[in-house]
Amino acid sequence: MKNFDVIVVGAGILGIAHAYAAARRGQSVAVIERSRQAHGATIRNFGQVLVTGQAPGQMARYARQTRQLWVELAQRADFHVRTNGSLVLARSVAEQDVLEEFAAGRLDSGGYRADLLSARETARLFDGRLEHHCAALRGLDDLQIYSREALPAITRYLAESLGVAFITATLARQTREGEVRTTAGDFGARHVFVCPGHDYLTLMPEVFAPLELELSRLQMLRVAFESHAFALDRPLLTGLSCVHYGAFADLPSAVALRQHFQARHPFLMDNGIHLLVSPTPYGELIIGDSHRYGVDAPPFNSEAIDDALLDLASQTLGARLRVIERWQGVYGAHGPAPFSVIPVDPRTTVAVMHSGVGMTVGLAIGENAVAAALGG
Incomplete structure (x- = not known):
């Protein structure tokens, strides 16, 4: 079993957000993705980071935090971002x-x-x-990202500059207490973040079923x-x-x-x-x-x-x-909130969006979830 400090399941925006937050903290990180490159909601959207549209309170705070992270990440990973609102x-x-x-x-x-x-x-x-x-x-404060080019650029940056291991074309079939069983073998981590997009059946369906998503x-x-x-x-x-x-x-x-x-x-x-x-x-x-x-x-x-x-x-x-x-x-x-971050066990956290604002708040969700699980 190969071990990492952090394993992230899913390479969409939430998965990338968790991987980026963990790697910046000096953690060894692996991202397990069922496709060669994630092609779900993260690349099919408008790329609008609509800070102005978010409800007062947590959503607006997360949008402002995400904006800062996008500007920083665009400079480091060299992808297009409009910053003129x-x-x-x-x-x-x-x-x-x-x-x-x-x-x-x-x-x-x-x-x-x-x-x-x-x-x-x-x-x-x-x-x-x-x-x-x-x-x-x-x-x-609103930004725009060209999503279909930004996600591959971020993936390259995480792999080449921060040492994140991307294990692609690999299905994660089970995870519990820091162990992830996949079609490419078993992996272990101090903490696992599961970011499955809108797949509520493959991993931990018992967590999603009560939410009636x-x-x-x-x-x-x-x-x-x-x-x-x-x-x-x-x-x-x-x-x-x-x-x-x-x-x-x-x-x-x-x-x-x-x-x-x-x-x-x-x-x-x-x-x-x-x-x-x-x-x-x-x-x-x-x-x-x-x-x-x-x-x-x-x-x-x-x-x-x-x-x-x-x-x-x-x-x-x-x-x-x-x-x-x-x-x-x-x-x-149609979840209980615009997004959910669910601690499943002491070494496993699930993060999913229940709305179409993943580009607007996703980086902050990952940053805060990693800080809560790992500290710092």
């Missing part, structure tokens, strides 16, 4: 009401760093391309401008997103906005559609997303959902768009 656009007076209520009552008390832009100020952005909006909230399936698109192109340099959201994110969703104006959308746009609400736009480093845009929940993730996409996303993006950007690529994202959903 994001824009939440108000397309109507009702959406503007949400942004104004947030700015007046929650922005300072919650420790957020953001500016509320008037219609005139919004119209000055990008040579007037957004002038058809009523207002905008400019989040100053579900999956969220998303439809996402990579597009290019077909007309009226401009150089978007930060992620965009609209007021439609405010009814989904904890920083806004419980505000009275956001509750009223949700009721308005449900009455006027039931298809959007029934399919959990809200617009997110992330520019890639190559001048393309990642747009989405939708949400369908269940215990499984059927592989079949709805063209009506893709059409709705394209319509929303075209209206927001004032441009025609051409689809380059389509895919599904899948992540864990």
Whole structure:
């Protein structure tokens, strides 16, 4: 049996976060991953680190801590990160009401760093391309990562600079009290962190069963401008997103906005559609997303959902768009909180996301879980 100080099961963002935190503490670390390279939620997302969108309290604190860790990690591992914030656009007076209520009552008390832009100020952005909006909230702390390139870069950095051993194409079949049985043999560690993504059956199903967890399936698109192109340099959201994110969703104006959308746009609400736009480093845009929940993730996409996303993006950007690529994202959903960190035994900890903000809080989850288990 080969032994390490720390073994991490799963090489997605939570697994990487735990491995990074442990290796920085001078621990010998192995990461066991069933694929050659993790290809789950961590590379299928927008790469938005949306500090401004997180609910006050622990989620906002973890988002701010994760932001610092992302900037540090991007410098060390040499991958692309945008640090110039994001824009939440108000397309109507009702959406503007949400942004104004947030700015007046929650922005300072919650420790957020953001500016509320008037219609005139919004119209000055990008040579007037957004002038058809009523207002905008400019989040100053928000980041964007190009996930499909960032994860391999981080993996290389951990292996080459911090000595992390990656044991890939290997299934972990059982773990208990510091021992991990896999298809490549048995391994031992002072502590094991299990980060299985949305796989609730392979390892310790008895831990997950009482939580009655579900999956969220998303439809996402990579597009290019077909007309009226401009150089978007930060992620965009609209007021439609405010009814989904904890920083806004419980505000009275956001509750009223949700009721308005449900009455006027039931298809959007029934399919959990809200617009997110992330520019890639190559001048393309990642747009989405939708949400369908269940215990499984059927592989079949709805063209009506893709059409709705394209319509929303075209209206927001004032441009025609051409689809380059389509895919599904899948992540864990409907847990007791946005994430869970569960001590299973004195030498085993399980960490899973129950929401789509792993990029926003994941590094802090790993940092704090490792500190709790190992000290320091």
